[in-house]
Amino acid sequence: MVRRPSPRAYVAQWVFLAGVIGVGGLLIVNLGANLARRNMHFGFGFLANKAGFDIPFHLLEWTTFDIYAKALLVSLLNTLLVSALSIVAATLFGLLVGIMRLSVNWLVRNLALAFIEFVRNTPQLVQIIFWYFAVLQTLPPPRQSIALPGGFLLNIRGLYVPHVVMQAGAALLPWLAGLLLVATPFASRLKIRERRLGALALILPVLALLLLNLGIERVEVPALKGFNIAGGVQVPPELVALWAGLTIYATAFIAEIVRSSIEAVPKGQHEAARSLGLRPARVLFLIVLPQALRIMVPQLTSQYLNLIKSSTLGTAIAYPEIFQIFAGTVMNQSGKEVEIIIIVMAVFLTINLLFSAFMNWYNRRVALVER
Amino acid sequence: MNRYVARFVAGAALAAATIGFASPGWAADVKSETLDAIKKRDQLICGVDTGIPGFAFQDSAGKWQGLDIAYCRAIAAAVLGDPEKVKYVGTTAKVRFSVLQSGEIDVLIRDSTHTLTRNTDLSLATGAINFFTGQAFMVKKSLNVAHVKELDGATICLITGTTLELNIADYGRANNIKINTLLFDKPEEAFAAAEAGRCDGYTDDGGSVAAARSAMKTPADWVILPELISREFLGSYCRQGDERWSILVKWVHYAMLEAEVLGITQANIDQIKASATNPEVRGFLGLENDYGKFLGADNDWAYRIIKAVGNYGENYDKYFGPLELPRGWNNLYTKGGLQYPLAWR
Numbered sequence: 059m060v061r062r063p064s065p066r067a068y069v070a071q072w073v074f075l076a077g078v079i080g081v082g083g084l085l086i087v088n089l090g091a092n093l094a095r096r097n098m099h100f101g102f103g104f105l106a107n108k109a110g111f112d113i114p115f116h117l118l119e120w121t122t123f124d125i126y127a128k129a130l131l132v133s134l135l136n137t138l139l140v141s142a143l144s145i146v147a148a149t150l151f152g153l154l155v156g157i158m159r160l161s162v163n164w165l166v167r168n169l170a171l172a173f174i175e176f177v178r179n180t181p182q183l184v185q186i187i188f189w190y191f192a193v194l195q196t197l198p199p200p201r202q203s204i205a206l207p208g209g210f211l212l213n214i215r216g217l218y219v220p221h222v223v224m225q226a227g228a229a230l231l232p233w234l235a236g237l238l239l240v241a242t243p244f245a246s247r248l249k250i251r252e253r254r255l256g257a258l259a260l261i262l263p264v265l266a267l268l269l270l271n272l273g274i275e276r277v278e279v280p281a282l283k284g285f286n287i288a289g290g291v292q293v294p295p296e297l298v299a300l301w302a303g304l305t306i307y308a309t310a311f312i313a314e315i316v317r318s319s320i321e322a323v324p325k326g327q328h329e330a331a332r333s334l335g336l337r338p339a340r341v342l343f344l345i346v347l348p349q350a351l352r353i354m355v356p357q358l359t360s361q362y363l364n365l366i367k368s369s370t371l372g373t374a375i376a377y378p379e380i381f382q383i384f385a386g387t388v389m390n391q392s393g394k395e396v397e398i399i400i401i402v403m404a405v406f407l408t409i410n411l412l413f414s415a416f417m418n419w420y421n422r423r424v425a426l427v428e429r
Numbered sequence: 430m431n432r433y434v435a436r437f438v439a440g441a442a443l444a445a446a447t448i449g450f451a452s453p454g455w456a457a458d459v460k461s462e463t464l465d466a467i468k469k470r471d472q473l474i475c476g477v478d479t480g481i482p483g484f485a486f487q488d489s490a491g492k493w494q495g496l497d498i499a500y501c502r503a504i505a506a507a508v509l510g511d512p513e514k515v516k517y518v519g520t521t522a523k524v525r526f527s528v529l530q531s532g533e534i535d536v537l538i539r540d541s542t543h544t545l546t547r548n549t550d551l552s553l554a555t556g557a558i559n560f561f562t563g564q565a566f567m568v569k570k571s572l573n574v575a576h577v578k579e580l581d582g583a584t585i586c587l588i589t590g591t592t593l594e595l596n597i598a599d600y601g602r603a604n605n606i607k608i609n610t611l612l613f614d615k616p617e618e619a620f621a622a623a624e625a626g627r628c629d630g631y632t633d634d635g636g637s638v639a640a641a642r643s644a645m646k647t648p649a650d651w652v653i654l655p656e657l658i659s660r661e662f663l664g665s666y667c668r669q670g671d672e673r674w675s676i677l678v679k680w681v682h683y684a685m686l687e688a689e690v691l692g693i694t695q696a697n698i699d700q701i702k703a704s705a706t707n708p709e710v711r712g713f714l715g716l717e718n719d720y721g722k723f724l725g726a727d728n729d730w731a732y733r734i735i736k737a738v739g740n741y742g743e744n745y746d747k748y749f750g751p752l753e754l755p756r757g758w759n760n761l762y763t764k765g766g767l768q769y770p771l772a773w774r
Binding site: 096097111199295378387 | 522526582584586589591594599602609621629
């Protein structure tokens with residue numbers, strides 16, 4: 059039996075599994091013993107305790123009376139916000155730089171190369187801190203804000219955007235308008251009596267605009283009041299700096315993925331398209347990129363996952379993301395290190411597993427169907 | 430079978446305790462896990478700040494300096510006979526208590542406020558208070574702010590993982606104003622952000638705010654507001670469950686104060702020791718009584734502390750004098766301050 063490969067493999071696997079469980083169990087028992095020795099109790103009840111501190115930047119309403127669990131939610135949303143913004147921007151810039159790398163123009167090609175080499179070979183934390191202080195150093199103090207057209211104000215405290223105040227009963231209107239906007243591209247593909255709706259679908263965004271207009275009570279324009287700008291929505295420089303830091307770093311890697319994927323598309327495809335008389339831009343966008351996309355997706359997934367994890371570097375520049383607020387302030391105020399680290403790891407694991415599940419689904423969709 | 434084991438262990442513990450009580454308090458009988466470990470490795474591992482002028486910072490030669498550092502050196506001098514036998518572990522506000530609880534350091538002397546939760550929920554033993562202060566604010570002079578109450582709407586930079594965040598929120602609530610905060614991990618970034626004008630000011634314990642001002646490009650451009658919005662009484666922390674060790678750490682502080690009360694300094698200690706007739710001085714220097722041995726050191730311990738680092742006042746003047754921070758609460762009780770040594774009896 060020992061000589062036959064399959065039972066032997068089984069035994070080895072079972073032994074290994076038992077080993078893993080044993081070590082895991084030992085760690086848990088050890089943790090319990092150590093906590094007990096220090097009179098500390100394991101539990102998640104602390105999440106219902108009052109936080110009592112302020113979170114500088116929040117998408118949801120936040121007061122010092124809220125509980126730790128809400129601090130988790132608020133800081134998680136900040137993490138998701140900066141991750142989403144960075145993923146979108148890094149994808150666009152990465153595509154651009156990747157294509158530049160393959161340009162026939164010497165200057166364009168080598169500019170892209172220099173950018174990639176510079177960004178890939180310096181630490182990301184250093185870059186983020188650099189962007190933060192670069193942003194801070196260049197912007198004026200609140201009293202000398204730069205007034206931008208449309209009521210926007212820019213100063214060292216951030217970009218202040220006019221805030222639209224809706225009428226009391228009209229809170230749902232912006233959501234409805236957003237829904238209409240999202241529905242527009244789908245609507246344009248709808249067929250009524252064998253005819254595509256096409257440009258007629260543009261009625262939807264117009265309708266959305268009208269709806270919004272009906273609901274607006276007033277527009278709050280930011281203005282200087284006391285120390286700071288009051289009114290409007292503030293986009294803090296921490297968000298901008300972290301966004302820039304994450305985007306630029308990921309752009310360099312994505313650009314290389316784009317370049318290698320384009321080069322991996324068989325040359326014959328390119329030549330065939332050219333011989334059909336397609337112009338270079340059309341060859342790229344109609345023939346080469348769609349095929350390169352299939353090669354890119356798995357590699358992009360891992361870049362995106364990296365980016366989401368790197369958002370925790372925001373803690374260095376005072377961006378209130380989950381690691382700073384929850385694994386920082388909350389951990390210190392509550393003293394529940396083990397529980398909090400478990401929660402933060404579980405949150406990142408969940409985000410990343412969901413995201414990679416989505417990317418795998420997308421990958422299957424764009425993959426070449428082989429028969 | 431387990432019952433027998435338990436009985437045996439209990440019996441052994443009882444026996445050990447009886448012996449412990451029965452024998453006089455000689456050095457060898459002071460039972461302290463931490464003290465034994467320090468003596469065995471011949472080095473004290475001291476948790477300190479990552480870098481803040483006044484309390485703990487590295488000078489141009491890379492050597493640690495500061496009030497908290499003086500305590501690490503004093504403990505090493507008392508226990509190991511050599512103030513250089515210290516390994517310094519720089520800890521951020523965020524991780525300091527975990528580092529202590531996990532046993533990576535022997536003692537935490539890191540301008541940490543003594544609080545109820547840290548004493549109970551975090552199971553930490555509080556030592557003596559070596560720095561009395563409160564939460565202070567530093568703002569740019571050009572803002573023309575004279576009081577903390579006028580900071581409504583202002584943005585203040587601070588370090589995360591401290592008591593400060595809660596104080597500032599509570600103060601705002603009590604006074605019906607809103608002070609915005611910006612939380613940093615380390616002082617360096619917070620200082621730089623304040624300097625750049627990202628926030629209107631910086632807040633920390635009184636001593637650290639003075640340190641922050643000294644770190645600004647033009648300290649004269651910054652003004653420290655007169656109000657302290659909280660009590661921040663800073664001192665050392667040890668792990669609970671090793672009381673003899675935390676007692677020793679506490680008495681190192683009292684030794685530095687007692688020396689100041691008795692007028693003993695680093696410079697004159699040898700001269701005083703040679704000609705001491707005053708029984709208090711003789712007791713302090715170990716010429717009479719066994720105070721050092723009761724603590725688990727030897728009778729020369731206090732002499733070595735003062736010889737190595739000097740008395741409390743000397744250290745305060747050395748590290749906070751340059752920051753232009755008056756002694757105030759940290760003066761001796763005889764001079765209108767709050768610092769007092771317990772009786773050497």
